[in-house]
Amino acid sequence: MSDQSKIILSEDRIPASWYNIIPDLPGPPAPVMHPATGKPVTPDDLLPLFPMGLIEQEVSTERWIPIPEEVREIYRLWRPTPMFRARRLEKALGTPAKIYYKYEGVSPAGSHKPNTAVPQAFYNKLAGTRRIASETGAGQWGSSIAMACQMFGLECTVYMVKVSFNQKPYRKSMMQLWGAEVLASPSDRTNAGRAILEQDPDSNGSLGIAISEAVEDAATHEDTRYSLGSVLNHVCLHQTVIGLEAKEQMAIAGDYPDVVIGCHGGGSNFAGISFPFLADKAAGKEVRIVAAEPQSCPTLTKGVYEFDYGDTAKMAPIAKMYTLGHDFMPPGIHAGGLRYHGAAPLVSQLLDAGLIEARAFGQTGCFEAAVLFSRAEGIIPAPEASHAIKAAVEEALQAKEEGVERTILFNLSGHGHVDMAAYDAYFAGELEDYAYPAEAIRESLCRLPKVELGD
Numbered sequence: 001m002s003d004q005s006k007i008i009l010s011e012d013r014i015p016a017s018w019y020n021i022i023p024d025l026p027g028p029p030a031p032v033m034h035p036a037t038g039k040p041v042t043p044d045d046l047l048p049l050f051p052m053g054l055i056e057q058e059v060s061t062e063r064w065i066p067i068p069e070e071v072r073e074i075y076r077l078w079r080p081t082p083m084f085r086a087r088r089l090e091k092a093l094g095t096p097a098k099i100y101y102k103y104e105g106v107s108p109a110g111s112h113k114p115n116t117a118v119p120q121a122f123y124n125k126l127a128g129t130r131r132i133a134s135e136t137g138a139g140q141w142g143s144s145i146a147m148a149c150q151m152f153g154l155e156c157t158v159y160m161v162k163v164s165f166n167q168k169p170y171r172k173s174m175m176q177l178w179g180a181e182v183l184a185s186p187s188d189r190t191n192a193g194r195a196i197l198e199q200d201p202d203s204n205g206s207l208g209i210a211i212s213e214a215v216e217d218a219a220t221h222e223d224t225r226y227s228l229g230s231v232l233n234h235v236c237l238h239q240t241v242i243g244l245e246a247k248e249q250m251a252i253a254g255d256y257p258d259v260v261i262g263c264h265g266g267g268s269n270f271a272g273i274s275f276p277f278l279a280d281k282a283a284g285k286e287v288r289i290v291a292a293e294p295q296s297c298p299t300l301t302k303g304v305y306e307f308d309y310g311d312t313a314k315m316a317p318i319a320k321m322y323t324l325g326h327d328f329m330p331p332g333i334h335a336g337g338l339r340y341h342g343a344a345p346l347v348s349q350l351l352d353a354g355l356i357e358a359r360a361f362g363q364t365g366c367f368e369a370a371v372l373f374s375r376a377e378g379i380i381p382a383p384e385a386s387h388a389i390k391a392a393v394e395e396a397l398q399a400k401e402e403g404v405e406r407t408i409l410f411n412l413s414g415h416g417h418v419d420m421a422a423y424d425a426y427f428a429g430e431l432e433d434y435a436y437p438a439e440a441i442r443e444s445l446c447r448l449p450k451v452e453l454g455d
Contacts, residue, residue, distance in 0.1 A: 005087060007249040009080035014072055017064040019240040021275045021346060022233070024063070024282045026353045029233075029345060030320035033451055035309060041317050048219050049226040051127030054120065057234040065237065071119045074151060078107040078114070079241060083249040088376040090396070097399040097406040098255065099392055102246045102273060103379070104413050109174070111382065111414030112269045113144035113229055116238035120227050121148035127225070131155035133217035134227040135185065135210030137265070138164045138337040138384065139171025140414055141229030146180035156180040157224075159187060159213040161339070162205035163332040170418035185210040192216050192313040204332050207266075207340045212313035219315070230266025231310065231321075231344045239272025242411060247276055250409065257287060257409035259395055263387040264291035264300060264358070265337050267344030273411035275346075278355060289356040291347070292391035294366075296434035297330035299323065299343045300351055300358035302441060307451040308342060318449055321348040325444025331434040333363045334422035335383040341444075359391055362433035366390045367426040370416070382414040383422050 022029060031040040043055050050058070057065060067075075086099040104112035124132060132149055135158065136142030142158040149156035158180050165172060165184040175182045185205045186193035192212035196203050203209070211228070218226035228235060243260075250256055260277045262270035274289045281287050293300055300322050308323040310316035322343040324330075330339040343351075350356045363383070370386035372393070373379070381389060388410040399406040416423070425431055 004253065005085050007083040007252050009245060009248060011076050011080070013245070013248060014075050014079050015067065015241050015244045017066050018237045019244060019276050019279065020060055020063055020065055020237055021278060022061055024279055025349060026355070029349060031453070033307065033318040035314050035316065035318055038451065049215065051123045051129060051225060053123035053126060054234050057237055058232060068119070068122060071122050074118050075241070080245045081106050083246060084377070085253065086377055089373055092372060092376045093393065093396050093400065095396040095400040096404065097396040097408055099396055100250070100253070100257070100407070100409045101412045102242055102409070104242065104269070104411065105379065105415035109140065109144040109147050110417065111140040111144065112239060112242060112272060112411070113141045114148060115241055115272065116229065116235045116268065117141070117144035117148035118151070119238050121145070121152045121154055124225050124227070125152040125154060129154060129225045130223035131157065131221070132227045133157045133214045133224050134229070135159045135207060135214045136229070137161050137207050137339055138335065139168050139175070140337055140382070142180070142182065143171055143174040143178065145227055145229065146175040146178035149180065150178045157217060158182050159185040159210040161185055161207060161210050162203065167334065167421060168418060174418070185213050187213060189213065190216045192315070195313070206312065206329055208312035208326055211311035212315055215311060215315045216313070230268040230340070231342065233346060235268050236271035236275065236344055236346055239268050240275050242269070242272035243274060243276030246273060246409065255407050258407045259288040259290060259409070261290045261292060261388050261391045261395070261408065261410035263338060263384050263413060264293045264343070264347070265384065266340045266342070267347040269411050269413040271344060271347060274356065278350065281355065290391055291356060291358045292387040293358060293360050294333055294335055294338050294387060295360040295362050295436060296333050297324065297339050298360045298436060299341065301360045302436060303343070304445060305348060305352050306448050308448050310342060318451060319345045321345045322351060323448070324441050325447060327447060328441060328444040333434065334419065334425070335363065335366070335387065337384040338387065361387055361390045364431050364433050367423070367431060369393045371426070379412065380416045381412060382416040383419055385413045388412065
């Protein structure tokens with residue numbers, strides 16, 4: 001099958017279970033702490049935010065968690081997603097490396113996010129939730145949870161980071177088409193939003209602020225629950241359908257990756273492509289795993305591995321993660337989905353253990369890689385996914401320089417069809433490569449919570 005360019009699985013190959021990496025971690029995860037009491041959270045603490053079905057998945061130590069048939073039925077709208085051999089990109093680079101990419105942009109919302117939006121809406125419907133409150137950066141998550149809520153008859157309110165609300169109007173249009181109410185964050189709807197606007201009326205917002213607003217909304221309405229598109233254990237769990245399918249597709253291709261790459265903001269698509277391969281690594285397989293993040297929000301490469309709040313207003317639980325500080329305000333780069341101050345605790349633990357690598361890239365270089373990729377392969381990537389492309393291109397060029405073969409797999413997490421203003425800015429020479437804002441991060445890190453663990 002060495003001449004095959006597109007590897008397709010039939011619908012009966014949609015995974016029947018999600019893979020939970022927790023049993024294969026090098027040690028137990030750190031406890032998650034209550035933001036008010038400073039004590040480990042209990043399932044009862046989380047019930048105002050999440051349905052019990054998701055809480056059970058969040059803390060499960062079972063390696064395999066069955067996917068409900070109602071969820072698999074909706075997955076069939078786009079799963080399994082295709083894997084491509086990027087032969088034209090290989091030729092453009094003149095590299096001996098073989099480059100594969102798993103393409104999640106074929107989902108109705110255009111990204112990997114429905115992989116978790118659908119099960120989250122399903123478990124909320126089972127629990128009697130009427131409305132879901134959530135946040136979104138660039139809009140991939142917001143459009144996905146809006147779509148999923150529509151499928152299960154739930155109302156949906158999305159707090160969209162203001163800079164992306166203005167940059168990406170068609171993401172807002174998609175959410176509204178699927179019935180969601182969309183608010184620019186910070187908004188005057190919540191105490192958290194009003195407090196930020198009082199300090200800075202022109203605030204561009206951040207994912208940390210938007211999370212604060214959505215958490216407050218859910219916590220103050222009995223019929224509403226909160227939904228998060230990244231970071232949490234159950235979100236990473238749901239996304240493993242990506243890597244599970246990819247392993248089967250690589251086997252069909254008669255190949256196996258030397259390096260697996262995903263872009264990284266909170267960690268969802270990175271976990272989705274990488275966790276099933278990390279299971280192989282735990283069993284002795286040699287494979288490198290690389291997270292590609294923006295240098296303007298360098299959580300994994302410049303952050304610290306400490307306990308921190310998941311949001312700006314300190315309403316979300318405290319987790320041990322790589323963080324830039326909960327009130328760090330990243331520059332308004334076009335990859336809005338990667339502008340988060342923290343990283344998924346599971347991803348953070350793997351990085352701290354040396355089982356994965358992290359690299360940071362400027363947005364101009366990422367757009368250069370995205371344009372090269374689009375002109376070779378025909379697909380227009382989302383700005384977030386361009387970071388994975390940039391990392392893959394560098395791996396391929398290194399293989400060329402060294403004169404060695406290398407098999408590269410990356411997750412193309414979404415298309416950029418509604419991100420064309422970002423490409424316009426690139427071609428107009430208007431993009432900035434923000435320098436590492438060391439002083440801002442140092443100031444933010446001074447305000448980390450003090451957590452004392454018991455025996």
